[in-house]
Amino acid sequence: MNFTKFLREEWVQALGCTEPASIAFAGMTAAKHLQGEPSSIKLIVDPKMYKNCYAAGIPHSGHKTGITWAAAIGAFLKNYEDGLICFRGIDDKVLKKAASLVKSNSVKIQIDRKKKDLHIDFTVFSENGKNARAVIEKTHTNLRSIHSSGKKVFSGKPVKCKTSNAGARKWAETLSPKKIIRLAKGISQSDRAILRNGAEMNLRIAKHGLSLFPKSFFELFRGEALTGISSIVCAGVYARMWGEDYPVMSISGSGNKGIVSTVPILLLEEKWKVPPRVIEEGLAISLLFTSKTTSSLGTLSAVCGCSNAAGIGLACAMVYIKGGSEKEISFAINNMVGNITGMICDGAKIGCALKTMTSVDAAFRAATLALSGIGIPEEDGIVGGDGTASLVNMGRIAINGMISADKEILKIMESKRERRKKK
Numbered sequence: 001m002n003f004t005k006f007l008r009e010e011w012v013q014a015l016g017c018t019e020p021a022s023i024a025f026a027g028m029t030a031a032k033h034l035q036g037e038p039s040s041i042k043l044i045v046d047p048k049m050y051k052n053c054y055a056a057g058i059p060h061s062g063h064k065t066g067i068t069w070a071a072a073i074g075a076f077l078k079n080y081e082d083g084l085i086c087f088r089g090i091d092d093k094v095l096k097k098a099a100s101l102v103k104s105n106s107v108k109i110q111i112d113r114k115k116k117d118l119h120i121d122f123t124v125f126s127e128n129g130k131n132a133r134a135v136i137e138k139t140h141t142n143l144r145s146i147h148s149s150g151k152k153v154f155s156g157k158p159v160k161c162k163t164s165n166a167g168a169r170k171w172a173e174t175l176s177p178k179k180i181i182r183l184a185k186g187i188s189q190s191d192r193a194i195l196r197n198g199a200e201m202n203l204r205i206a207k208h209g210l211s212l213f214p215k216s217f218f219e220l221f222r223g224e225a226l227t228g229i230s231s232i233v234c235a236g237v238y239a240r241m242w243g244e245d246y247p248v249m250s251i252s253g254s255g256n257k258g259i260v261s262t263v264p265i266l267l268l269e270e271k272w273k274v275p276p277r278v279i280e281e282g283l284a285i286s287l288l289f290t291s292k293t294t295s296s297l298g299t300l301s302a303v304c305g306c307s308n309a310a311g312i313g314l315a316c317a318m319v320y321i322k323g324g325s326e327k328e329i330s331f332a333i334n335n336m337v338g339n340i341t342g343m344i345c346d347g348a349k350i351g352c353a354l355k356t357m358t359s360v361d362a363a364f365r366a367a368t369l370a371l372s373g374i375g376i377p378e379e380d381g382i383v384g385g386d387g388t389a390s391l392v393n394m395g396r397i398a399i400n401g402m403i404s405a406d407k408e409i410l411k412i413m414e415s416k417r418e419r420r421k422k423k
Contacts, residue, residue: 001171003183003284004191009168010291011198011258014250015085016243017056017348019049019300020070022140024086026122027074030134033148036126038075038097040106043067043122046115047410048300054413055349057243060090065243065349068107072098075124083141085247111410118300139299140253169252172288173295177316177326177333177387180292184284184320192280198249199262199283205246206236206263213238229267230360233260237306238353251287252294252309256348260310260356261286264363265317278321286310286317289333296395302402302409304343304355308394311359312336318367331375333387335366337394338376344402346409 014021023043031038045053045067053067061073076097079089101107112119120136133147146154175183187195210218213235218228236259240248248255249262262283269279290313297309315332324332340362343355369375376383382397384390 001167003187006168006171006288006291007191007194010172010251011194011287012083012250013085013198013201013247014255015087015245015247016059016255017052017241018084018140018250018253018255019052019348020056020058020067021084021087022118022136023049023053023067023070023120023122024074024077025083025141026120026134026136026143027071027124028077028080028086028089029143029146030122030124030132031075031077032080032132033134033146033153034124034126034132035130035149036128038101038124039127040108040125041071041075041101041123042108042110042125043071043120044110044112045121046117046119046300047111047113047406049118049120050109050111051345051347051406051410051413052300054347054417056347057241057350058090059087059243059245061087061095061243063243064095067109068102069098071107071109071122072101074122075101084250088245088247111414117298169291169295169299172291175288175292177329180285180288180316181320181326181329183288184281187281187284191284192277195280195283195287196276198258199266202236202248202259202262203266205239205244205248206232206259208244208246209235209237209239212242212244227361229264229271230357230364232267233263233360234353234357236263237356238350241348241350241352251313252291252305253299254294254305254310256306256352256356257290257294257310257313260306260359261290261313261317264314264360265321268318268321272321274321282317282321285320286313289313289316293391293394296391297398298395301345301398302406303341303394303398304345304352304359306352306356307340307343307359307362308336308398310356311340311363312391314360315363315366315370318363319370322367322371324367324371328370328373330387331370331373332363332366334375334377334383334390335369336362337387337390338380338383339366341382341394341397342402344405344409347413
């Protein structure tokens with residue numbers, strides 16, 4: 001594994017929230033092997049996939065939201081090569097057919113609580129008694145198997161790892177801060193271009209998102225660099241979760257992480273008068289630390305990945321572009337872990353925008369303190385002896401310590417869904 005391969009696996013274009021897009025990708029893959037027109041759907045997902053799809057907006061759909069619409073739409077998409085940007089294939093014909101399935105209650109959703117990693121089992125049925133099934137596991141587009149009326153037509157290799165990535169993310173987890181800095185300084189010109197172009201894509205949706213907020217929201221923070229930048233990030237995530245038709249570059253399976261970990265760095269280029277070369281290296285550092293932290297927490301976690309993973313990546317990058325050392329980066333991680341660990345993930349939705357605003361604010365403060373030589377000491381709570389140890393402890397909280405919280409979140413969502421059905 002090297003940085004170029006890391007980018008190829010982890011820095012991926014997505015349209016809309018990645019979890020609904022993954023379900024739609026599974027749906028159109030299954031429907032491709034169906035004899036006849038889709039008439040009903042049976043979808044089985046892991047708890048975290050259900051949670052993240054619960055209220056997420058779908059691009060090109062007229063602001064449809066949620067897992068049922070994602071599944072229904074996916075069954076009628078034909079742009080098979082588009083992966084996580086498959087929602088760009090939505091048109092009026094697709095929406096009309098999907099609406100028919102939704103209104104007739106022909107999309108059945110089940111949660112497999114035994115599944116700990118990302119899991120999608122999508123079966124589509126036709127009126128002539130035929131069916132087709134696609135299974136995705138571990139990562140958002142990792143097809144495990146495809147069946148057509150019981151006959152296996154494709155079998156993928158299993159992905160063996162605790163988290164949802166066998167290559168890039170696991171590699172990033174093994175990297176020390178010193179190694180990450182060295183890698184960032186040595187990135188190629190082509191990788192620099194890929195980083196900058198992707199970050200600029202994310203900045204475009206953030207600028208578009210400004211138009212969705214009342215001007216008074218931003219007037220309050222005019223002249224305040226810190227709050228102004230976090231407000232722009234908030235606007236970008238809001239636009240994405242609302243289902244606006246703008247693609248983003250995702251990191252570690254999340255477009256919101258992509259926005260948080262890159263947009264502030266581009267905005268600081270002018271404010272801090274930072275050379276382009278250093279900004280590009282800062283982007284690399286942000287993505288590597290975001291991926292490293294995600295590997296500790298899990299791709300779909302009980303804690304907010306934008307705050308806990310992308311926020312840490314951003315804090316580390318800010319330390320670097322201000323001339324900080326490995327020691328100050330470790331301080332920044334400790335400051336973030338000691339501050340924001342435990343912010344829950346209750347699914348992907350427009351409310352994520354406020355969490356990302358909090359994340360960016362926390363990253364600024366963590367980095368500023370670190371650059372002043374201040375880091376939360378090991379004696380404090382879950383903070384470790386250095387940044388790496390703190391990330392391990394944060395992972396323990398997210399994976400082992402918040403199991404009950406995740407279950408309660410899911411129960412609340414299910415009860416809300418049942419109440420809506422009765423209305």
